[in-house]
Amino acid sequence: xxxxxxxxxxSVREGDSSVINCTYTDSSSTYLYWxxxxxxxxxxxxxxxxxxxxxxxxxRLTVLLNKKDKHLSLxxxxxxxxxxxxxxxxxSHYTDKLIFGTGTRLQVFP
Amino acid sequence: xxxxxxxxxxxxxxxxxxxxxxxxxxxxHNSMYxxxxxxxxGLRLIYYSASEGTTxxxxxxxxxxxxxxxxxxxxxxLESAAPSQTSVYFCAxxxxxxxxxxxxxxxxxxxxxxxxx
Numbered sequence: 001x002x003x004x005x006x007x008x009x010x011s012v013r014e015g016d017s018s019v020i021n022c023t024y025t026d027s028s029s030t031y032l033y034w035x036x037x038x039x040x041x042x043x044x045x046x047x048x049x050x051x052x053x054x055x056x057x058x059x060r061l062t063v064l065l066n067k068k069d070k071h072l073s074l075x076x077x078x079x080x081x082x083x084x085x086x087x088x089x090x091x092s093h094y095t096d097k098l099i100f101g102t103g104t105r106l107q108v109f110p
Numbered sequence: 111x112x113x114x115x116x117x118x119x120x121x122x123x124x125x126x127x128x129x130x131x132x133x134x135x136x137x138x139h140n141s142m143y144x145x146x147x148x149x150x151x152g153l154r155l156i157y158y159s160a161s162e163g164t165t166x167x168x169x170x171x172x173x174x175x176x177x178x179x180x181x182x183x184x185x186x187x188l189e190s191a192a193p194s195q196t197s198v199y200f201c202a203x204x205x206x207x208x209x210x211x212x213x214x215x216x217x218x219x220x221x222x223x224x225x226x227x
Contacts, residue, residue, distance in 0.1 A: 004152075006152075008115065008150060012222075031208075031213045031214075033214075040220070040221075041218075042200055042218025043115070043200070043202075045215045045216070048213055048215075050213075065160050087151060092213075095159065095214075096141050096160050096204065097155060097158065097168070099154040100152045102152040
């Protein structure tokens with residue numbers, strides 16, 4: 001079945017770049033997503049990429065997709081303390097359902 | 111426009127008790143979902159409803175039932191709670207397709223933290 005994997009923790013210094021990685025198994029995924037969960041809240045869509053794209057940039061966020069290796073990454077430039085949260089990778093294949101990864105807890109320290 | 115609302119925010123149950131988690135959305139969305147979030151396991155889909163009057167099982171439906179009362183409301187019921195159902199429960203609804211039409215942006219409620227003793 002479909003599976004989405006992420007490392008559980010990442011710790012970075014304020015001002016550095018953060019890179020959060022994700023691997024998935026479903027080669028027919030059409031969209032891949034990054035959702036952000038702040039403490040005590042639900043998830044919120046941060047960005048997404050269509051499977052025929054290699055890269056998408058949105059202000060401080062850069063998404064890279066390596067479809068051959070089924071690897072997705074999210075780079076946050078100039079990481080701030082407000083970026084501390086759990087980041088979930090997710091994928092879908094023209095269905096009504098999302099498959100979420102385990103989530104990566106990003107901790108930003110001064 | 112409140113988005114997705116859930117009640118209650120917190121609940122403690124004893125093993126064997128029953129309860130219903132309520133969810134409502136005011137965005138006129140067709141699809142609604144119930145997830146559970148457990149440490150190190152991400153979000154797992156319990157049930158979903160593609161439209162009013164229809165419901166389907168997700169990845170972990172055992173021990174739960176759902177009702178899509180109308181387009182706005184989607185409730186989750188635990189008939190006989192077990193400690194394994196201790197979790198944070200999220201309701202979500204799906205907005206308009208994004209990107210080329212196949213994209214799936216879901217809007218989440220704030221969650222219900224349930225403890226079963």
